[in-house]
Amino acid sequence: MNQPEQADNAGPRVYKVPQGDDRERLTCPDCGFVEYENPRIVVGTVARAEDERILLCRRAIPPRIGYWTIPAGYMELNETAEEGALRESWEEARARLKLNGLLAIYSIARIHQVQLIYRALLTDPAVSAGPESQEVALFHYDELPWDELAFPTVQWALQHDHRAHLEGMGKAFANPEGELL
Numbered sequence: 001m002n003q004p005e006q007a008d009n010a011g012p013r014v015y016k017v018p019q020g021d022d023r024e025r026l027t028c029p030d031c032g033f034v035e036y037e038n039p040r041i042v043v044g045t046v047a048r049a050e051d052e053r054i055l056l057c058r059r060a061i062p063p064r065i066g067y068w069t070i071p072a073g074y075m076e077l078n079e080t081a082e083e084g085a086l087r088e089s090w091e092e093a094r095a096r097l098k099l100n101g102l103l104a105i106y107s108i109a110r111i112h113q114v115q116l117i118y119r120a121l122l123t124d125p126a127v128s129a130g131p132e133s134q135e136v137a138l139f140h141y142d143e144l145p146w147d148e149l150a151f152p153t154v155q156w157a158l159q160h161d162h163r164a165h166l167e168g169m170g171k172a173f174a175n176p177e178g179e180l181l
Contacts, residue, residue, distance in 0.1 A: 012035035044116075045089050
């Protein structure tokens with residue numbers, strides 16, 4: 001079957017500052033369309049069982065295969081942040097949860113991410129590895145595999161959850177002072 005010919009010089013291909021804007025954007029010089037490049041939203045959970053153990057997943061996909069993480073991933077179109085956090089927890093750990101509020105918002109500009117991490121309670125103790133996890137496990141805080149965590153934000157979330165657990169939850173946490181990644 002013949003593919004329609006595509007012009008190499010069609011669509012957004014020129015960086016310029018659009019009228020009314022203050023930064024360069026990829027634009028189409030023919031029609032003026034602006035291709036906005038915005039941060040990706042990651043949603044996830046720090047989920048605890050009734051006995052206070054915390055759910056972690058050993059990653060089966062890049063990046064950081066074999067390292068531990070909280071259930072988290074990119075938000076999908078047409079879902080709320082809360083729905084995305086629950087979906088990711090199901091996909092990665094077959095975890096059924098009840099969300100207990102927003103734990104933290106982390107901004108990671110160098111990789112174009114905003115992460116929304118929720119506190120959650122496991123409503124069913126039966127968890128198992130989904131297709132993106134090699135295994136899942138529940139850990140008491142003093143047993144967490146700190147040297148095997150996949151990303152700095154996983155450590156932040158676990159520490160922030162521990163602090164909220166001990167002191168009570170006030171406002172949502174953010175990047176630690178000076179940690180912009």
